[in-house]
Every structure is written in C-alpha cells, then in structure tokens.
Amino acid sequence: MTYSIRPMSKDDLEQVNEIDREAFPSQWPPANYRQELQNKIAHYIVACDDAKTITLSPTAQKSQAGLLHRLMFWTRRRPQADPPVPAVRKYIAGFSGLWMLADEAHVTNLAVRQAYRGKGIGELLLLSSIDLAAELNARYLTLEVRASNLVAQSLYRKYGFVQMGVRRGYYLDNHEDAIIMSTDSISSITFIELTRELREALKKKFE
Numbered sequence: 076m077t078y079s080i081r082p083m084s085k086d087d088l089e090q091v092n093e094i095d096r097e098a099f100p101s102q103w104p105p106a107n108y109r110q111e112l113q114n115k116i117a118h119y120i121v122a123c124d125d126a127k128t129i130t131l132s133p134t135a136q137k138s139q140a141g142l143l144h145r146l147m148f149w150t151r152r153r154p155q156a157d158p159p160v161p162a163v164r165k166y167i168a169g170f171s172g173l174w175m176l177a178d179e180a181h182v183t184n185l186a187v188r189q190a191y192r193g194k195g196i197g198e199l200l201l202l203s204s205i206d207l208a209a210e211l212n213a214r215y216l217t218l219e220v221r222a223s224n225l226v227a228q229s230l231y232r233k234y235g236f237v238q239m240g241v242r243r244g245y246y247l248d249n250h251e252d253a254i255i256m257s258t259d260s261i262s263s264i265t266f267i268e269l270t271r272e273l274r275e276a277l278k279k280k281f282e
Contacts, residue, residue, distance in 0.1 A: 080120055082118075083172075085112060088109055094167065094186050094188055117173070120203055129166045167188075169186055169187035169188060169191060173216075179216070185201060187200070198233075199281075202273065202277065215259065218231065219254065222252040
C-alpha cells in the first residue's frame with residue numbers, strides 16, 4: 076500500500092472535516108478548515124491512500140446552481156446550468172497542519188482515520204510536517220498534546236520532541252492539561268541524522 080503527501084485544498088474539506096470529527100469528537104469550537112485555507116500563517120497537508128478513491132457529494136455545486144437559479148428568476152431567464160457532477164478524489168487517510176510564528180512551526184493538528192491508525196500514517200504526517208517546517212525556514216517545532224494521550228507523546232518523543240511545560244486546563248471540553256513539547260533546532264546535525272534514520276525505517280515499513 077502506498078501513500079502520498081500533498082497540500083490540503085478546498086476540495087479536501089469534506090474529508091478533512093470528517094476525519095476531524097472522528098478524531099476530535101469533543102473539541103469545541105470545531106476547527107474551521109475552510110477559514111484555515113485563507114490563513115496566511117497556516118500550512119496544511121493531507122496523506123492520501125493512493126489505492127483508493129472517494130466520490131464527493133456535490134453540495135457546493137448544488138449551492139452554486141441554486142444561486143444561479145435565483146439570479147435567473149429575477150432576470151426572467153431560464154437557467155441553463157448543467158446538473159452538478161460528483162467529483163472523484165483520492166481517499167484521505169489523515170492530515171496535519173502548521174502555523175508559522177516567526178521562526179517557530181507550531182503543529183496545530185495531526186489526525187488519522189481510525190481505520191488507518193497503527194499503519195504509520197501519523198508518523199508519515201509528522202515527518203512530512205518536519206520537512207515542511209524546514210522548507211518554511213523554521214528553527215524548531217512546538218505543539219500541545221493532551222496529558223492523557225500517551226501514544227501521541229511517545230511518537231513525538233521518538234522524533235526529538237521534549238516536554239517544555241504544562242498548560243493547565245487547556246482543553247475546553249474537559250479542562251484537561253496540555254503537555255507543551257518542542258524540538259531542538261531542526262537544522263542541527265543531530266536532528267537531521269535522527270530524522271534521516273527514522274525516514275529510512277518508515278520507508279521500509281511501507282515496502
């Protein structure tokens with residue numbers, strides 16, 4: 076099975092929102108990824124299952140057709156718009172996002188569909204986020220993770236993140252603490268060597 080990483084687009088919003096609701100069912104307020112795509116400091120990527128596609132619902136196209144119909148009504152012309160055609164897209168297994176704040180790349184989200192967990196997708200997204208941060212000239216990465224999410228903390232530690240502090244009652248749904256984690260300089264020889272070794276190991280996992 077092969078996976079590809081690419082930037083998130085507006086055509087991905089239906090799938091991304093679905094993954095977000097599954098991964099963060101109690102998060103409030105829910106993330107607005109349509110707005111995030113307009114955010115100049117935000118950078119989002121998706122991991123696609125190259126062997127699977129999905130037919131997206133033509134909701135947006137129906138909305139546009141409805142607007143055209145109303146405009147035609149007021150001008151007393153018959154609408155000639157073709158019916159919306161369902162769009163076929165690659166199936167998104169997970170996504171992640173960064174906010175660039177000066178020289179800091181802050182990991183805002185990292186979520187994987189439940190059916191794809193344990194297959195290395197989260198690790199692929201994290202590694203791709205590190206690569207993206209380097210392309211954006213970030214010096215280091217930071218993030219917050221729930222105190223109870225030991226699996227995620229283990230993955231972050233594997234990639235050189237260390238605990239820097241705690242935000243008490245950070246999560247609004249249950250007032251759970253957030254563990255603040257950060258890398259050292261991602262341009263250091265030590266960090267580059269670490270990610271190189273982990274990249275090679277992950278590549279073998281997907282072979």
